[in-house]
Amino acid sequence: MKDEFKPRIIGFLCNWCSYAGADLAGTSRLQYPPSLLPIRVMCSSRVDPLFVISAFLRGADAVLIAGCHPGDCHYQEGNYYARRRFACVRKVFETLGMESDRLRLSWISASEGPRFANVITEYTEKIKKMGPNPAKKNIFL
Amino acid sequence: MKVAKIKVKDNIEKTVLSFLRETIDKKLFDAILIPMMVPAGDSYAWVLAQDKSLLDGAYYLPPIMSVQGAKALSSVTKGGKVNKRVAAIMRPCEIRAAIELSKLNQIELENIFLISMDCPGALPLKDWLKDPKRGVDVFKKVIQHFVDEEPKPDKSVRPACAICHRFSDSDAVDLHIGILGTEGEDILFIPHSTQAEAIFAELGLSLNENLSRWQKGVDEVLKQRKKKRAQVQEELKSTVVGFDKLLDTFSNCINCHICQSVCPICYCRQCYFDSDKVKHPPDDYLMRAESKGNISLLPDKILFHLGRMSHMALSCVGCGACEDACPMSIKVAQIFSLIADRSQGLFNYIAGKSIEEPLPMRVYEDDEFHEVESP
Amino acid sequence: MSSVLKLSRSAEEGLRELLKFLLEKKRVKAVFTLCKIKKNGTVSYSLITDADMLKDALPLFPLMPQNAGKLLSRLTLKEHLAEPIAAVVRPCELRAFIELVKREQGSLENFIFISTTCPGTYPLEMSVNGDISKKLPEYEEDVKKGNVISDTRPICKACEHFMPYSADMTVALIGEKDIDKNCEIFLNTEKAEKLIEGMDGELVERELETEEVKNLRSKRQEEKRKLFEEINVEGLGLSGLVETFGRCIGCHGCSRVCPICYCVLCDFDSRDYENEPSTYESELKKRGGVRVPPNTVLYHLGRLTHVSVSCVGCGMCTDVCPADIPLSTIFLKVGEEVQKIFNYIPGKDVEEAIPLNKFEKDEFTEVED
Numbered sequence: 001m002k003d004e005f006k007p008r009i010i011g012f013l014c015n016w017c018s019y020a021g022a023d024l025a026g027t028s029r030l031q032y033p034p035s036l037l038p039i040r041v042m043c044s045s046r047v048d049p050l051f052v053i054s055a056f057l058r059g060a061d062a063v064l065i066a067g068c069h070p071g072d073c074h075y076q077e078g079n080y081y082a083r084r085r086f087a088c089v090r091k092v093f094e095t096l097g098m099e100s101d102r103l104r105l106s107w108i109s110a111s112e113g114p115r116f117a118n119v120i121t122e123y124t125e126k127i128k129k130m131g132p133n134p135a136k137k138n139i140f141l
Numbered sequence: 142m143k144v145a146k147i148k149v150k151d152n153i154e155k156t157v158l159s160f161l162r163e164t165i166d167k168k169l170f171d172a173i174l175i176p177m178m179v180p181a182g183d184s185y186a187w188v189l190a191q192d193k194s195l196l197d198g199a200y201y202l203p204p205i206m207s208v209q210g211a212k213a214l215s216s217v218t219k220g221g222k223v224n225k226r227v228a229a230i231m232r233p234c235e236i237r238a239a240i241e242l243s244k245l246n247q248i249e250l251e252n253i254f255l256i257s258m259d260c261p262g263a264l265p266l267k268d269w270l271k272d273p274k275r276g277v278d279v280f281k282k283v284i285q286h287f288v289d290e291e292p293k294p295d296k297s298v299r300p301a302c303a304i305c306h307r308f309s310d311s312d313a314v315d316l317h318i319g320i321l322g323t324e325g326e327d328i329l330f331i332p333h334s335t336q337a338e339a340i341f342a343e344l345g346l347s348l349n350e351n352l353s354r355w356q357k358g359v360d361e362v363l364k365q366r367k368k369k370r371a372q373v374q375e376e377l378k379s380t381v382v383g384f385d386k387l388l389d390t391f392s393n394c395i396n397c398h399i400c401q402s403v404c405p406i407c408y409c410r411q412c413y414f415d416s417d418k419v420k421h422p423p424d425d426y427l428m429r430a431e432s433k434g435n436i437s438l439l440p441d442k443i444l445f446h447l448g449r450m451s452h453m454a455l456s457c458v459g460c461g462a463c464e465d466a467c468p469m470s471i472k473v474a475q476i477f478s479l480i481a482d483r484s485q486g487l488f489n490y491i492a493g494k495s496i497e498e499p500l501p502m503r504v505y506e507d508d509e510f511h512e513v514e515s516p
Numbered sequence: 517m518s519s520v521l522k523l524s525r526s527a528e529e530g531l532r533e534l535l536k537f538l539l540e541k542k543r544v545k546a547v548f549t550l551c552k553i554k555k556n557g558t559v560s561y562s563l564i565t566d567a568d569m570l571k572d573a574l575p576l577f578p579l580m581p582q583n584a585g586k587l588l589s590r591l592t593l594k595e596h597l598a599e600p601i602a603a604v605v606r607p608c609e610l611r612a613f614i615e616l617v618k619r620e621q622g623s624l625e626n627f628i629f630i631s632t633t634c635p636g637t638y639p640l641e642m643s644v645n646g647d648i649s650k651k652l653p654e655y656e657e658d659v660k661k662g663n664v665i666s667d668t669r670p671i672c673k674a675c676e677h678f679m680p681y682s683a684d685m686t687v688a689l690i691g692e693k694d695i696d697k698n699c700e701i702f703l704n705t706e707k708a709e710k711l712i713e714g715m716d717g718e719l720v721e722r723e724l725e726t727e728e729v730k731n732l733r734s735k736r737q738e739e740k741r742k743l744f745e746e747i748n749v750e751g752l753g754l755s756g757l758v759e760t761f762g763r764c765i766g767c768h769g770c771s772r773v774c775p776i777c778y779c780v781l782c783d784f785d786s787r788d789y790e791n792e793p794s795t796y797e798s799e800l801k802k803r804g805g806v807r808v809p810p811n812t813v814l815y816h817l818g819r820l821t822h823v824s825v826s827c828v829g830c831g832m833c834t835d836v837c838p839a840d841i842p843l844s845t846i847f848l849k850v851g852e853e854v855q856k857i858f859n860y861i862p863g864k865d866v867e868e869a870i871p872l873n874k875f876e877k878d879e880f881t882e883v884e885d
Contacts, residue, residue: 049821080875087880095853097753139805141813179762192804207765216809220792270840392553395581399769422594434566438587466838470644
């Protein structure tokens, strides 16, 4: 039997909302695919576009940035900047004909354990359909 | 000296590669650092290859030097020794740069097996890029001329290569691949370390003592290159020596510092000339302008080049990467070769020749250089 | 309508006379302009304080040896100018400088900017062979006719922003039939009008935006379309990027000459991007082989995300690239698309904040999932 493709998703989760949301999903014993490799950042705006591209080129099948809902940022407005940066990096991907669906921005609050599980489940399914990241095997990157 | 002589099958390139493949098969090495053709087929990039099949796209002696090999080796070993046995196959000037970098603690040679070859030179990047397909053929001719029983200089190689007289220097390597004087029929694998001899034994290569054809080829090319070097340096003296001429030569410089960034010896993470030290308040520039009526911006172009020269001339291996990459086609490498010969000569030092020889600026003797002291 | 100072001499001589006047009357402390440096006709940006030295100035010479924006930033990085300097710069250079000022890498204070309707420049490579002076008559003819000039840099041929946005004075060149006899200097600001007080010459009123200018704009748009088509930026994908950037030699010259890349130490030259041998070992495990030094595509993609919002399309990157990578085409295309979503033209207005330094509460909801 051929090995089933199990997506690897790198998640940059903000400390105050999404990381806590992930914790809640765990303590609530919600089931979701083990595809996420979470990296805790203090705020979604801490994520330099380079982190995203770096993860992608090193072979992550997808990169998720998750933070507090707009208006709820622990630092007042960090996530608004994050959203602009994300829009920019996605546009770069689109303009160069790269699969921008491999990048995702989601707002998940500390109380949204079920939403966290949903986002991961749904995104994993989507990436599964897309197949592995072609960057994974390229040696000339 | 004993060597292993291998008959060339198809061509030199393929024969060397099949030798390398065998070393991986027999688990003598875990990985090989070697240039590979890039997917577009228009250049070569260094690849650390573990997978034997990758060697199909490898070239032990590519027509161009896109990245100085010592820079590649430094990237792999700067952080410390590799836990794999790696064979690195590089041009002699790249080996010499690697030796210098190891003295400068930018390369860790433990577990690295160095292989060099008789090097005919490389094509200028600018010429190559105009038509890489043609470049491949041009380079084939270069090799043919080089290995001929009566070797002929080839005009298509880079200026730095045309005057290179260390094309076959192999003191610091483990294994040297000799192709000179063979008419492309044989390859000589010349061991320089016990490790190399052990590998020969493992591969069942028999040793042979006939080096005369190769030695003749080496001597002939050496004679030609030395002559050319003297001639080029003599011509250069008339155009660059003297302050005004030097100024004139570097006045084209556009401050891109690409010469520094491609130089294997310029290893500083941040060059002094990019640092805050060279950024001044506007009055500084204005005062300098006023003293002459007119200054070219940025000023200190010449300071950059002379500064770089004084920092690295003692370790300059004459690889020509600087000149190859200069967007203004300044004869950087040729000028540096002139300076390097003289400054290294002063200390009886040849950059990268031997790993044991300390960097001249790291040692001193109590009783020397009195001629530079004023009474 | 703007007021225009009309001098009855060629555009270049007229401009030189203006600069001379400003220096002699001590209205400026110095002049920043292109200047002849060698017999073979190469030029360099220079800072001139002595009016007599202006005889060597070639303010309209069609070559960009460095992006002047980068140089002006170097001049005013530590302090702003205490006394006025007149700087003759191309529109893209002025825009680059303004982007740098927004990043606190320089100051506009006490600068008087003199720019032109820019016909474009020749590749640096051409200056190496000393061919440019031979090209000048042909160049001038094309400028007069308002043509896209053959053999100028592809990025110049495709440049739409050839009218300066915030110059104090603009020398009209494009489509001006008699630039060999007349020099028309548009006075865009009060400061400009004051500066030329007392200078011989006729003051007239006219429009800068002529039919020829409009025509050239549409011709350039067409050129741009062709240029993008040639590289097929949008069809690159990952494999296309690997092919395009595959021949990169890692010199990082593009970032060194880029006016927007102002970082003292680029991330990619920093310790963060020096690998431990273990990184290589894990890459080998994953891929069986790894390019050394690594991160070629990452470097270019990273630079794209960092500078695209401010890329002015000056073309210096392509000009110096030893590997002939069509960087400026890719950067222009990506830059345009990114700038479009923020409705931003880099370097147009110093008051306008850099898009990534501001936000609206209700925007870009389409990128959220």
